[in-house]
Amino acid sequence: MELQITSLDGKDAGSITLKDEIFGLEPRADILHRMVRYQQLKAMAGTHDVKNRSEGTRTGKKFVNQKGSGGARHGDRKAPQFRGGGRAFGPTPRSHAIDLPKKVRALALKHALSAKAKAGELVILDSVTTSAPKTATLRTSFGKLEWLNALIIDGAVVDVNFALAARNIPNIDVLPVQGINVADILRRRKLVLTKAA
Numbered sequence: 001m002e003l004q005i006t007s008l009d010g011k012d013a014g015s016i017t018l019k020d021e022i023f024g025l026e027p028r029a030d031i032l033h034r035m036v037r038y039q040q041l042k043a044m045a046g047t048h049d050v051k052n053r054s055e056g057t058r059t060g061k062k063f064v065n066q067k068g069s070g071g072a073r074h075g076d077r078k079a080p081q082f083r084g085g086g087r088a089f090g091p092t093p094r095s096h097a098i099d100l101p102k103k104v105r106a107l108a109l110k111h112a113l114s115a116k117a118k119a120g121e122l123v124i125l126d127s128v129t130t131s132a133p134k135t136a137t138l139r140t141s142f143g144k145l146e147w148l149n150a151l152i153i154d155g156a157v158v159d160v161n162f163a164l165a166a167r168n169i170p171n172i173d174v175l176p177v178q179g180i181n182v183a184d185i186l187r188r189r190k191l192v193l194t195k196a197a
Helices: 029-043 102-118 135-145 160-166 182-187
Strands: 002-006 012-017 122-125 150-153 172-175 190-194
Touching (some): 029 102, 102 122, 135 160, 160 172
Parallel strands (some): 002 122, 150 172
Antiparallel strands (some): 002 012
16 A cells, blocks of 8 residues: 655655555444453452441441330341441442453554555654744644644653653644553544555
C-alpha cells in the first residue's frame, strides 16, 4: 500500500510503502470489540465495597428469645433486613479484567490500523517537531490540515515542545509508539503516524 507523506505545513514530503499484512487486512468488528472490552475492563478500578454483616459495628447480642416471642427467630441486629445492618450480596473489591490471547491482541491492533487505512483516515507525517511549545501555532496548523479529532503517534520519544503544545487542544491525543492501542485508535477520527512510528 502506497501512501503520501505530508509535513505539518501541509506540504508533500514523498511517499511510503506500508505492509499489507498490517495495513491491508479486512477489518473484523468482533475482534475489535473484544479488544476494546478487554482494555476497558482492565482499566476498571474494581474498588467498590460495602459492609456485609461480618463488618458491621452493631452489637452481636441475641436481642430476642429464640422461642415464645411470636415473631421470627433472630440472632443479632447486623442481619441485612435490619436498619444499620450489613448489605446482602453487595459489591466487594475485585479485578474486572478478562483474558485475551496475545495473538488476538496483536491481530486486533492490525485490524484497527487496517480499518483506518481502508476508511482513508490514516495520515503519515515526516516528523512532529516544533521550535517552541506554542499551542496557537499548532492549532493553526491542525486547522489547515483539518485535524479536529486525531490521535498522533510519534516514535519512541515524543518531541517535548510538540507534546506541550498539543496537550491543551481538545480531541487531540499524542502518544509514543509504545502506547499505541486499539481503543485510542478507534476513539479518534484521524490516525496520524510519523515515519518513526
